[in-house]
Amino acid sequence: MPLRRLAQNPLIRPEDIQPWRDGFEVLSVFNPAVVECNGEIILLIRVAERPEPRPGVVRVAMLDAEHDNGHVHIEEFSPGDAAVDCDDPRILRHDGQTYLTSMSYLLLARSRDGIHFDISDQPFLMPETPEEEYGIEDARISCIDGVYYITYAAVSRRGVATALARTRDFCRVERLGIIFPPMNKDVVLFPEKIDGCYVALHRPDTDPYTRPAMWLASSPDLVNWGQHRFLMAPRPGKWDGGRIGAGTAPLKTSQGWVEIYHGADQQDVYRLGVLLLAPDDPGRIIYRAEKPLLAPQAEYELEGFFSNVVFTNGMATFPGREDELVLYYGAADKYICAVRLTMEDLLESCSV
Ligand code: MAN
Numbered sequence: 001m002p003l004r005r006l007a008q009n010p011l012i013r014p015e016d017i018q019p020w021r022d023g024f025e026v027l028s029v030f031n032p033a034v035v036e037c038n039g040e041i042i043l044l045i046r047v048a049e050r051p052e053p054r055p056g057v058v059r060v061a062m063l064d065a066e067h068d069n070g071h072v073h074i075e076e077f078s079p080g081d082a083a084v085d086c087d088d089p090r091i092l093r094h095d096g097q098t099y100l101t102s103m104s105y106l107l108l109a110r111s112r113d114g115i116h117f118d119i120s121d122q123p124f125l126m127p128e129t130p131e132e133e134y135g136i137e138d139a140r141i142s143c144i145d146g147v148y149y150i151t152y153a154a155v156s157r158r159g160v161a162t163a164l165a166r167t168r169d170f171c172r173v174e175r176l177g178i179i180f181p182p183m184n185k186d187v188v189l190f191p192e193k194i195d196g197c198y199v200a201l202h203r204p205d206t207d208p209y210t211r212p213a214m215w216l217a218s219s220p221d222l223v224n225w226g227q228h229r230f231l232m233a234p235r236p237g238k239w240d241g242g243r244i245g246a247g248t249a250p251l252k253t254s255q256g257w258v259e260i261y262h263g264a265d266q267q268d269v270y271r272l273g274v275l276l277l278a279p280d281d282p283g284r285i286i287y288r289a290e291k292p293l294l295a296p297q298a299e300y301e302l303e304g305f306f307s308n309v310v311f312t313n314g315m316a317t318f319p320g321r322e323d324e325l326v327l328y329y330g331a332a333d334k335y336i337c338a339v340r341l342t343m344e345d346l347l348e349s350c351s352v
Pocket of ligand 1: 138
């Protein structure tokens with residue numbers, strides 16, 4: 001399918017943002033939630049910061065769990081210590097405990113043209129609760145009846161949970177607590193009720209039984225979720241053979257719900273693919289892409305903090321172009337990029 005990477009990619013880089021905390025550096029700006037609001041495109045950027053490095057130690061930041069005051073403290077580990085495992089740059093394991101090598105928060109950016117963004121100088125949402133001890137990550141936004149609902153991963157020593165927040169104006173934000181307990185992430189909300197219920201895609205971690213798969217759940221009020229139904233699993237040997245998870249908020253089209261999801265293969269290369277779900281029953285898959293829509297190819301996707309990753313959390317109508325979409329994505333867990341595609345091409349790719 002014809003996809004056009006924006007010539008201005010990466011649109012946002014770590015150096016565009018000042019560290020929020022003294023003594024920290026911005027490692028990555030990536031995986032933004034996306035929504036259109038009053039003629040603007042709004043991104044909720046995941047900013048990952050880490051304590052400035054010191055020679056001979058790995059420094060890990062986390063919320064000060066004893067005092068519920070949003071303060072962080074830093075623990076230092078020696079990479080030479082046999083009990084320390086830091087093979088994956090994203091995490092550090094020590095004595096049966098897993099930590100993150102960076103701490104993320106959510107930052108708001110606005111744009112009228114979808115390309116140039118005004119980035120706020122104040123955080124939109126900071127880690128605050130014990131379940132957010134290691135940070136908050138990978139938001140998604142769905143506008144339901146004029147209210148913007150934000151789902152995000154809350155990471156702590158208790159695991160990765162998904163929390164919900166809501167805002168009407170992107171100024172004030174209200175936390176509604178954890179809606180899916182650990183281990184569960186990649187939660188996206190359908191923008192309207194289906195058959196009288198709110199619906200979400202979610203991704204429980206089912207290790208060691210099977211690879212993490214996508215599920216559906218329903219709710220009367222967006223807070224209490226039940227009626228869980230299996231949707232689809234990774235396909236070993238294919239581009240989405242390792243792990244999968246929902247990406248964009250499902251988009252209502254003439255042919256059904258279009259969902260762009262991520263799939264990692266067994267070598268941890270992250271790609272994006274298209275899914276079409278039946279309009280009246282999102283548990284019925286009309287189409288699932290055999291080939292990815294977007295795969296790491298550009299230099300900024302092949303090399304970064306975690307290489308070979310494209311990961312989306314949202315898309316929007318391209319400003320001024322009714323028939324065109326702009327899909328935002330995190331590239332190599334370091335940058336924010338976007339591609340343009342037409343609705344027609346997207347729907348055509350789903351017709352089997
Ligand atoms: C996980 C999440 C994402 C990240 C990918 C690739 O799925 O932590 O935030 O982009 O891994 O590292």
